[in-house]
Amino acid sequence: MMFARARRQMDIVLGAAITLILSAVMINLDLFEKWHEFTRTHEHMEIDELLSVLIAFLCAGNIISIRRNIHLKRVFKELTWSQDKLRQLEKERVIQEKMAALGKLSSGISHEISNALQPILGLSQIMRARLGKKDKKMNECLDMIEKNTLYMREIIQKVMEVSRSGAD
Template structure:
């Protein structure tokens, strides 16, 4: 107990040797081996004599730290009762620390499970949407190709002139645009099983075909500035499409009154960059540090868009950064390692 500990130190045991033992073995190991609070001198004190009171912090015989008090109180002035109180205080502190650690681990595990569940639901929904979109696209494509074939047959007839020809040419042009959307829709939801070399410009161009019209309906002009001869990056097309779709969707939500979304690709060092710049409301400074947190959203929805995007990019050794624009709006920069 405390009295025995004080008597042991006070009956001929040299404090200098105690301090030396603590330095050689480590404070925690020494105190835990002794199993009692101890008073040792501060060997670096110059102006006055100082001591350390070292009390072990342990939970179920497992050391988790030490309770250390730096004091000018002489060692012989510590009573057994005081040492016992320090031991009790250390025991309570150790239990509180252990509970705090357990709670933090439980909270982190819960957050990971919650995120995994949400991602699973999201992926399942995307898979279901993909299957539905592919089925609808297939059903549209067959009669569409027949229609375009008949229009082309009519256009090769010399007797078709004037307004009738203009109408047919318009039908052909719009029908071909629908056919392109159908092709891109089928390509968008084609599942990729393994990563491979992909070109970001192809992904962006495909998404532009699918999303440009809906963005225009919301008053948003989509501008593409894609660098020529970019090297490929490594990844799954469907995963990178998900990243870019999430970023475009975020930009749309940030411009409820319309605006401009500029998507730019370029080479920088050994990487390929894709930059999304919008003229929206921007991200308030007070929440800027939280935008990548799972389930955090200022627009409603799941709040997983940026979190999932960063996770996918990290999977391919990429990164994502978000910058406010001085003129208003936000810039999101995606970097991926080039394969060549």
């Protein structure tokens, strides 16, 4: 707000200075000879001086308008950049939230699967202990159950490590 007021005041001062300078130059150079001749025959009108001042005002207005347009283009460019940056940050935030939710979900699922595997592993070991070496085919099946249960436990541990590291 304060900068806008200062800019307006500067534009007014600049416009007045340009108007005065252009008026003085136009009057001193007498650029409008035909007007000058006309007004000298009609001395009471003083049209050449009025026209000089009018042209100076128009030039000053154009300069101020050009200056304002340049400023507005710069502000628009900055706003566009800020808006793009904000959109990018919003996308990154959404991705981070999704990754955090996915990490929590995978951690929860891994924990539940790990809990379900525990009795399978425990019961297969109990069955092996009770069975001993009596039934070779049954021991092979129990070996396969234990081996695959331990393999699934390793996979779950890796998933939990990844989900923990992603949450950090």
